[in-house]
Amino acid sequence: MGQDTPTPPARPAINIEQPIGRHASGNRAEQAAKAVAKKAVAKKAVAKKAVAKKASTKAVAKKTAKAVTKKSAAKTNAAAKKAVKKASKAAAKKATKKPAAKKAKASKDKKISGYGMGKVDVVMSVDQVGKEAAKIAKEGPTLKALDQLAKNDAFLTIEDLCAGYGKMQILHNFSLKIGKGQSLCLIGPNGAGKSTVLHSIFGFTNIFSGKISVGDKDVTALTPSQKLANAGIAYILQDKSVFPGMTVEENLMMGGFLKNKPTEAKAAAEMVFDKYSRLAERRDKPAGVLSGGERRLLEISRALVMEPDVLLVDEPSIGLEPRFIDMVFEILHDLQHRDGKTIVMVEQNAKKGLEFADIGYVLVSGETALADNGDKLLKNPEVGRLFLGG
Ligand SMILES: Nc1ncnc2c1ncn2[C@@H]1O[C@H](COP(=O)(O)OP(=O)(O)OP(=O)(O)O)[C@@H](O)[C@H]1O
Ligand SMILES: [Mg+2]
Structure with a gap:
């Protein structure tokens, strides 16, 4: 489990995501702001250049006019002035023509889209995505529709959940249904409450009302360690939860700290090593030397040591290069389809998440x-515009 799992707080008052790096929202907003600032600076520079050009052309024109006046006594002052005016007018026209043409071309090429992983020229602000997304909300899906997506045989159920942090309510009558062995992906704007859903399932939030059950067990009031040990729910944190100074094996064994006997944890760890040779080959190395993908694999594997039924995965692809992202999704695919795990994930890479998941919210x-099947949501034009970058 994550850094906080060894001594999991029953009800943390602080944002448990902050210490482990919430770069999803921060970075995107920061990058967008940087891009806007860069553009503004570039625009200013072009304008400055135009003014300078105008001034220098004006000076040249003035000089020429002066020379002309000197040479020909017949030419009047007024004529010289006229020449200056004409020359500077022409220069100004020339100076402004280029940027204007550029601007027209840029606006023609400009494509406004959401903040998914597509090719975006102009990124919609986080606030704008939120507003636009709220428009498509109108009325949410019915419970019947959620049941159907879970093939009318829900294993993990959230009913009318109102939950949050301290007195602040984040989730409002939130319901979720997923069948055993299915996968569900939550997408949505930053701050929508996606991680809060996972926190609530695992027992990190204040639950004001509603119910969470796994199979026929009511798990609403269980602590995180009870969820892990007694209800078979494991939580894979957003990122950076390996202990870099500890070996791969020690990190893995941490996942089994709630096992009744150390021998059980050891056996479960060996099963993980049998499964993933990448980790077995590096079992005595400090986890700090692992690549991003291998670290993610270790984080996932550590959760597997508890042999859970339900895996909660927050942002599996965060901070990873594309080849590692594919590797992580392949592992999750195996866990779902080969080992029958039920997976609830949050994924900023909406395309990857919806391609992977049976159900998308x-x-x-x-x-x-x-809420719909993952592939149907992928084809939904509004989802495409807001979350898939096109
Ligand atoms: N521990 C906490 N204490 C107080 N407020 C919190 C805490 N964690 C999250 N929040 C607030 O809850 C709201 C939902 O946050 P959450 O992390 O669930 O969003 P998210 O959809 O996962 O966003 P992101 O895409 O940025 O990860 C936000 O307004 C956030 O500031
Ligand atoms: Mg989150």
Whole structure:
């Protein structure tokens, strides 16, 4: 489990994501702001250049006019002035013509789209995505529709959940249903409450009302360690939760700290090594030397040591290069289809997440705006515009 799992806080008052790096929202907003600032600076520079050009052309024109006046006594002052005016007018026209033409071309090419992983020229602001997403929410899906997506045989169920941090409510009558061995992906704007759904399932939030059950067990009030040990729910944190100074094997064994006997944890760890040779080959190395993909694999494997039924995965692809992203999704695919795990994930890379998951939910302001099969949501034009970058 994550850094906080060894001594999991029952009800943390602080944002448990902050210490382990919430770069999803921060970076995107920061990058967008940087891009806007860069553009503004570039625009200013072009304008400055135009003014300078105008001034120098004006000076040349003035000089020429002066020479002309000197040479020909017949030419009047007024004529010289006229020449200056004409020359500077022409220069100004020339100077402004280029940027204007450029601007027209840029606006023709300009494509406004959401903040998914597509090729975006202009990124919609986080606020704008939130507002637009709220528009498509209208009325959320019915419970019947959620049941159908879970093939009318839900294993993990959230009913009318109102939950948050301290007194602040983030989730409003949120419901979720997923069948055993299915996968579900939550997408939505930053701050929509996606991680809060996972926190609530695992027992990190204040639950004001509603119910969470796994199989026929009511797990609403269980602590995180009870969830892990007694209800078979494991939580893979957003990122950076390996202990870099400890070996791969020690990190893996940490996942089994709630096992009754150390021998059980050892046996479960060996099963993981049998499965993933990449980790077995590096079992005595400090986890700090692993690549990003291998680290993610270690984080996932550490959760597997507890042999859970339900895996909660927050941002599996965060901070990874494309080849590692594919590797992580392949592992999750195996866990679902080969080992029958039930997977609830949050994924900023909406395309990857929806391609992977059987079910997709679009979360907006703590409520479900849309719910459908992953592939159907992928084809939904509004989802495409807001979350897939095109
Ligand atoms: N521990 C906490 N204490 C107080 N407020 C919190 C805490 N964790 C999250 N929040 C707030 O809850 C709201 C939902 O946050 P959450 O992390 O669930 O969003 P998210 O959809 O996962 O966003 P992101 O895409 O940025 O990860 C935000 O307004 C956030 O500031
Ligand atoms: Mg989150």
